[in-house]
Structures are given as structure tokens and as C-alpha cells.
Amino acid sequence: MQHKYLPLIVAAALSAMSVSAQASGYRFGSQSVAGQGTADANGAEANDASTIFYNPAGLSRLEGTQISAGATVVVPHSTYNDTGSTHFTGAPTGGTAAKDYAPDAVTAPSLYISKKLDDKWAVGLGLFVPYGAKLDYGNTWNGRYALSNIKLEAITLNPSVSWKLNQHHAFGFGIDAEFMKAELGQAVDVPGSIAALSSGAGAAQGAVLIKQIAALGGNPALLRTAGDAHGSNDGKDWGWGFNLGYLFTLDDNTRFGLAYRSSVSHQLKGSTVWDFSQVTTDPIVNKVLQAASHKANSAALVSLRTPETLSANVFHQFDSKWAGMADVTFSRHNRMGDLDIQFPGTGEGNEVIRQQWKNTVRVSLGGNYAYSENLTLRAGVAYDESPVKSAELTHPALPDSDRMQYSFGANWKLSPRSSIDLGYSFLDFKDAKLNYTNNCNPLQTTCTGNGETTRGVYQTHLSLIGIAYNYKF
Template identity: 35%
Template sequence: MSRLPSASLGLGLMLMSMHGASVAAGFALSEQSGSGLGNAFAGAAAVAEDASTIFFNPAGMTYLQGRQAVGALNLINVRGDFDNEGSIAPSGRQAGGEGGNLGSFAAIPNLYYKQDINDQLKIGVGIGSPFGLKTEYDKNWIGRFQAIKSELKTVNINPSLAWKLNEQWSVGLGVSAMWAQAELTSAVNPPSLALSESSIKSKGQDWGFGYNLGAIYQVTPDTRLGLAYRSKVDQHLKGQARSPFTLANANPAGTLNTDITADLTLPETLSLSSFSKLDPHWELLADITWTHWSRFQALSIMRDNGSNTAIGTTQERWNNTLRYSVGLNYLYSDSLKLRTGFAYDEEAIDKQHRTPRIPGNDRIWLSFGASWQYSQQTKLDIGYAHLFIQEASIYDDQRALNRGLVAGKYNGSADILSLQFNHQF
């Protein structure tokens, strides 16, 4: 009971600081571990190096002895710009610019705690942000009637249990309570040119629930395989839409100021990982992760004031994705481990349905990191990754909806720096 105030304070700080800046496919966040970042998260479901395994594969807790606490801070800087190639503003409205840097900076923490019940049974809890996003353009850019700001924040609380069945097999399971908040803003183009253009902000939040399962098989004393599954989480976001443009407020089917709902399914993932100790100095890690992004076909924001019509519906039609990664560790000494990793991360977005809100594309990760065993109880990890994001073309024609045409190309990149503190009690 004496730990409850500090746990509540930690959750409060997480809720205040979670700020999405997606660098994985769709709006997923891979940054759940400072130690894993140095390997581009290769082998994450099998390596079981510290308590962050609670997120990647809870079965990995059976490879850890005693009580362990892990805290990490992930600093993410995403840069992106739009090159206009024939965009058209709605008739009678100013064209505007190219939107400036649509990326953002984010600081995302992770917290984990694990302890033994006995030699075979382990428990733990993790707190992190599995999904997040933020894109924001200049308010006067040419595509403002389609998007200005798009932001998703999540906090996932993940208590977990692991059981060592025998010398070969370990299994684990966890439950997830996930808070999500989404905010979307755009310009509003009134039907009459005699009226000035306005704006609308839609914001909602909800708690959703899911689970995760994992297993690790020790093939040989130096090689193990991990399989991990995280379920989908259905979010029924509730909130409000607010706009200075109020001429339609007498008509519930047309008003922009109203309570709103929006359904969002955060997709399930399946990961297969391997970890091999090649000799006393070298370790090889690999991973392939599948994400069920095809669940995200459309996003509709529905009025909740007596009508059931949509303020707006965006067709997404995303595809399922695969992420491939490989990593290598070099044990320089008993206290220093050097890491590197490479990953190819497919984007979920079909280029024919790319929108200004999430204009992503395939990306390549190049990662480096190090672990320093400062003392018998304390270890420090640092990881760095640069993401090369492929150029993305867009042709989003919403002239029939009086929102204009966005046509051109996006260029972007991202840098991630993670610092992690591990303490063995």
C-alpha cells in the first residue's frame, strides 16, 4: 500500500507527458525500451534482457531474477515537409503555403516493475504508450480545409504474469487498460463566399481494454525463440466538436458545435523473434512483426445531438504490414555491451488513399546503442536510431466536398534517442 502514492504520481506524470510522434507504421510507437532501441527492436520477443520484456513478451520475465525496476525516456524528433505540385484551394479562397514543418518533438516515458512469486512464477506491470501521432501544419497552408492538426495520445497499463513450465518452455500473459485521446482540427469553408473561412476542433477520449500473450522456447542453451501476440483494443471516443462557425446550429444535422463519438480500433500485432549467443562476445537477434492495420478502413466523426450524421468521414483503407529487423551485440567487457540494428518497416497507407493527416511511407531504421553495468544492481542503457522515410506522393481530391485538392510530395526523417535506467533490488 505504501507504493500506491508513488505509482499514482508516476501515472499522472505519464498522462501529462504522453505526446504522440509516430515513427513506426501507421500511428504505432515501437519505442517501449531504451535497451531495445539500440538493436532496432530486433529479437524483442526473445531477448528478455530486462523488465521491458513485459511489453514485448511477458514470458521473458522468467529469465529475470528478483525485483527489477526500469525507467526509460524516449526523445523523438520527426521532421516532414510538403512540396506542392498542383494543389488547389476551394474556389474563392486563398491558396496558402506548403505548411512548414509538419513534424514534432516528443518525450515519451516507459516504466516497468517485475518481481518473483517463486522460481517458476513471476509478476510485473508496464506503463507505456503503444500508439501516438502528431502532425501539424501552418494554419494558412493550402490543405487547411482537409487537415491542420492531428494528434493521438495513449497510455497503456499492462499488468502481467509469467510461468516457467520447464527448462525449455516459458509462457506469459497480460491485460491492458489503454487510455486514448484524439484531437483533429481543420479549416471550415462556409458555403457562401460572403462568409470568412473558420475552423473546427474535434476532441475525444476513452478507455479500452485488451490482452497480450507470449511464449519462449529455449532451443539450445545459447538460442531461444519468442512468439508474442497483442490483441486489438476498441476505443469508443467521446468528446466535443467546437467551431466559431455557428450559422447551422439551429439544424442538428448540420451544426458543427456538438457532442461527438468516433470508433477507433487499435490493431493487434504478432511477433516472432530469435536470440542467439554466437560465442562469448557476439549475440545475434532477429524479429518479424505483423500488424493488422487493415482494420482501419475509415474514420467517421458522428454527431451526438439528436442526429446520427457525420461531421466528416475520411476513407483510409489501410493494409496489413510487416516489420523486419536484425541486430547484433558485442560484449566488449563484463560491464559494457555495444549494440547495433537494422529494420525495414512497411507503411500501412495505400498511396492512393494517403491523406494530409498521416502522410507516412515505408521507412528504414539504423540503430546504435550501449549498455553499461554501473554496479551489480544498476545498469544504464542508451540507444539512438535514425529513420530514413521514403518520399511519399499524395493526390487527395476533396473538391466535391468543397475542401480543395492536395497534390504533391512529402519528405521526412526522424531521430530517436532513448535513455534507460535499470535497478535490481
């Protein structure tokens, strides 16, 4: 008998959307409060230091030294309705309904600093959160064999430089230093494995297990009341990438931008800890079950690459009051095929997570209205595709779906040098259906997995509230 477990490291690869992120796939989505106010349609606006993220060529438009420091609070609301999750044996998993699994709120900071060196050169530094996820379903919910909890944190340092060729053409380049950290927990299907070994082809192996327990002085009768074991994991890694930008200024009122952000390769390394202490009330039974499962505390490893993005955007000042902007962003999510998770130094087979993501497009439109000399109002709308192809390829760590974003915001000048940005966004997700089956079951010795099928429907919407302070030296 071999009980297997989906390790933490897959969380880093699956964490894409969760209910605490904004953009589809990996991207958190909101990297600037000013951008949030226009649904991130402002790539060609280049109005403050956050252009480091959207298009580093925009640094050429900023005077002096500028700082923009902000935070976005994500307030999720999500419900899950189970429609028949099962053990690998086909029996219902039972358990409790998923409730309060999303956090009340999650905060993501951002910081951008720009400095103009001369008429040609400008430099900057950005710090932002590209990915994030936090879910805690508890150890007893219907889908516990797929996931009990997940937490992903990532932060990127992005030093950048811009070179202005002439009044029409500017170029930008940045380096991305990305730190990723993840934690994950999952139940181990001991009850399902015992049931499978109670009759049929597994009966002989089950009989051997009973003899081992009795020989050590344990109580084999407790196998009938055995509960789940549990595994917990953590992992972290630094990865490196780059971003490029080009800004074409047609005239004082119109400009076009192109921006590219590369993929980042990660070798996420972590540890795995197993807990069989609560499976039964008999420590001998628990010890035999853990030994039979071949579960030993060990390392965990997976290689993954985040998707690169390519954006095209435009900004136009219609008159002294009104400005419009638009952005189209292509994300190469098809890099995410099946994930192959390894357990170095053990005899455990790899865990294969079927993903097979598709590439996606995000389209956003936004506008500014100069209400007064000190107050500018913003608004925007966006449609964002999910990279997940189907319910059969949707995992509880990633209940992702297409969504609409509706945003508005404002910039209030406190003085000629300082201002405050405010932003609010509402994201409405399509229902996300799950019908995910792990193709490896606990009795197989060449691979890892509980063999569970998780079936259900997520209904999710998010509110994002942002505030930022800007200062010009």
C-alpha cells in the same frame, strides 16, 4: 448551404504515423531503450523488465525484482511541398506553405517492473506509449481544409504474468488498459461555398442568403471577402486488450519467441466547437453563415479498433562476446477500412474517411557485442512497411510511408545491480505522396466534409535518442 468539418476523432484513427512516431500505422515503435539499440530485434533476448512489452514469457528469465525506467526523445525533420491543393470547386486553396509543422522534439516515457515469485511464476507491470502524433500546420496552409493541427496521446498499463513449465517452455499473459486522448483542428471552407453559390445551380440559394443578411441589417458585400471558419475538437476513451507470449529455450545459447498483442476497441467520445467570428468583420454576416452551415457545438463519436500484432523472434549467443537476434512482426492493419464519424444529437451527416489499409510486415536484425565486463554495445537495422496503399488514400494527418531504421546503443553497468541503457536510431522514410480527395463537399446535406483535394509530397526523417536506468533488487 452546409459547411462541414472533419472532426477530431478521426485524428485518433489516423494518427498512426505522423512525424512523431516510429513504427508504421498506429505503433509508436520504441517501447524500450534496450530494444531500440537493436532496432527492436530483441523479442527473444528477454534481458530486462521491458520483455513485458515484447514477450511476457520472458519474465521467467529475470531474477529477483527489476525496474527499468526510460524515455525516448523523438526529433523529427519533415518538409511538405504542395503540388496543387484545391477547393471542392476546383480552385486553388492558396494559403501559405507548410512550415515548422512538426515539433522540435517529443518525449515518450516507459516504465517496467518485474518480480520473480518462485521457480515457476513471475509477475510484472509495464507502462508505455503505444501511439503518438503531434502536428501543427497553422490555419492558413494549403491543406487547411483537411487539417490544421492534430495531437494524439495514448498510454498503456500492462500487468503481466509468466509461468515456466520447465527449462524449455515458458508462457506469458498480460492485460492492456489503454487510455487515448486526441485534439484536432481544421478550417471550414466558407470561401469555396460562397463561390459555388454565386452562379449556376447554387445561385438561387446564394440569393436567399444575401436577402437574409440584408434583412438582419448586415452587409452582404462582405461575402466577397469572407475567410475560413474553424472547428476544434477533443475526445478520449479507455480501451482494453491483452497480450500473449511463448518462449522456447533450446539451450543456454539459443531461444525462440512468439508474441501476440490483441487489438483494442475504442469508443472515442468528444466535443466539437465552431468559430465563425473571424469569417468577416460583420457579426451579422458571420451569424447567418454559421446558421446556414447548420454548425452547432455538439458531441462527436467514432468506433475504431487498433490493429493486433504477431511477432516471431530468435536470439543466439555465438560466443562470450557476440550475440545475434532477429524479429518479424505482422500487423493486421486491414481492420482500418473507411472510418465513419458520427455527430450524435445533430442533423449533420456522418464523415466518411477513406483508408482501406493493408496488412504490414516489419523485419529487424540486431546484435550485441560485449566490449568489456561493464560495457555492451548494440546495433540493429529494420525495414517497416506502411499500411497506406496509395497517394489517393493518404491524409495529411498520416503522411506515412515505408522506412528503414538504423540503430545503435549501449548498456553500461554502474554496479552489479544497476546499469544505464543508451540508444540512437535514424529513420529514413520514402517520399510520401498525397492526392487525397474528401468525397463530400460543403453543399451536400447528407454527409460531412469540405470536399477538398490535398496534393503534395512529404519528405521525412527522424532521430530517436533514448536513455533508461535499470536496477535489480
